[in-house]
Amino acid sequence: DAKTTQPPSMDCAEGRAANLPCNHSTISGNEYVYWYRQIHSQGPQYIIHGLKNNETNEMASLIITEDRKSSTLILPHATLRDTAVYYCIVRVGTNAGKSTFGDGTTLTVKP
């Protein structure tokens, strides 16, 4: 699985959009980008995933660059409850086994 690079920490004002970047310059054509978040002492929570098209669900939007070497997770209106560690993972979308997590980005939403 490709390695990802994320900033270790970010701050965001409550009510504003949070834009979390992820670099995955060695991503392969059959690898998807998945995002999870982990609130303190809980298990990781699935947020969204995509291959090459932008995706949106009730939690977030995922923007993947045309060359697929980077992506951005967007939380449109961040709340205090969005404070968490956000993980960007790339993995194959076929017979996939493990997910390889990095250290993620700690997002702190401030009032």
Next chain:
Amino acid sequence: DTGVSQDPRHKITKRGQNVTFRCDPISEHNRLYWYRQTLGQGPEFLTYFQNEAQLEKSRLLSDRFSAERPKGSFSTLEIQRTEQGDSAMYLCASSSGLASSVGYTQYFGPGTRLTVL
């Protein structure tokens, strides 16, 4: 859909004791994964099952660790002769295994926090 459940949520044990954790995946998910997470780090893969077959094991899974999924439903992770370095959060995840990117999405349980004294 009740989500992935794990039991116990917390376990405190003394060095040298054996411990066993249980994971119940989302109903009808045929893939089940175990991860370990230490403080400040992302989860690290340990092993995974497709139905009852254990298909991959990490080098992290020493011979003191054993995982089973006897009937292809719940799974257990046993650690024998625990060491202080085993203190961590043990996470279980499951996926449906259907041939689609949605099918391979892993959903995590709340974890079991192990403290070895």
